[in-house]
Amino acid sequence: MDEEGSLSLIVFSGTDDKLTSAAILAIGAAAMGRKVNLFLQYWGLDAFRTDRITSSHGAAPEAGATGTKLIAEHTAKAHWSEMLRQAKDIGTVKIAACAKSMELFQIGKDDLDPLVDEVEGVATFIADATGPITFI
Amino acid sequence: MDEEGSLSLIVFSGTDDKLTSAAILAIGAAAMGRKVNLFLQYWGLDAFRTDRITSSHGAAPEAGATGTKLIAEHTAKAHWSEMLRQAKDIGTVKIAACAKSMELFQIGKDDLDPLVDEVEGVATFIADATGPITFI
């Protein structure tokens, strides 16, 4: 088990479709016994602010109006933040905020949803990456 | 050969430039003797519908008008679906549709181009991932 190493997800994008995709991957990898490390950067980090985590975050540009509506309806029923809570229940899932992105947005740990376990630098994230590094 | 493991590509994006990039990677990895597993999600899956696979799917937003035109011309000459067929001829390349995304779009296997081998869940995709997991 965990022979293939951890799954390291860089969550850069902040749209609901990509955040849901990240959560699905985290659940799948946790279910297969792999350690999962999420590293929140830029718009992905911005989406985890307590005051906006459940707000609508739109979809990738190619979704168009119909696709964006579909994602909004789906997100309302099964929110990616709930899926990440499930992933944490299933396996070993750590969610860290990128220290440099925190500085960029001038926010602190208290501004983020309790799903976020800690603030860390990129070197620590890389040091923990014993398997794929997937940028979303 | 294949010491570095399989190459697992999550094809999330549905624009012609990113789909072509995925096809180039699949060909390169197949040529190097690596097993390739594609997992079609969201707009990437949508692009594989039989009724629209050869339609124009645009380009990433930063392409602008000039770049989008360039991609359209290039895609007309060398379509990513043809490149994926070549990749399958060269090596072991499986194309699976994400079961959850099929549900989201309320489509069945019959709605998809024959390039798609099967419908599978994320746990199966992760279980087969013995190397990089690349999100496009």
Added chain:
Amino acid sequence: MDEEGSLSLIVFSGTDDKLTSAAILAIGAAAMGRKVNLFLQYWGLDAFRTDRITSSHGAAPEAGATGTKLIAEHTAKAHWSEMLRQAKDIGTVKIAACAKSMELFQIGKDDLDPLVDEVEGVATFIADATGPITFI
């Protein structure tokens, strides 16, 4: 050291936020003793042209007007091209341009910033990938 293999970054996107994220990753991996190979494709390659490398390249669509302004200010203070130069000083970092993308844009090695070490095909890039392959 370097037990987890090299870090292979496909730099497809050409916005300043994603290019900065690629540079941060390169620095982090180089600092941890991992070999880093960047492969410039499409809009990522376009951003390395000598005549526009320091021009503004915008941000991901979800940045909005406020986010785009923030990225522009940050990029002016700490440019990703400078960060990539630092990464090269810290460790073993190779930057290659994708031969197919060069053809697409009809440009030559002389059109690119000296940061770019060479032009290579995808098979060579894959052959050198002994660890994660991360698409940005």
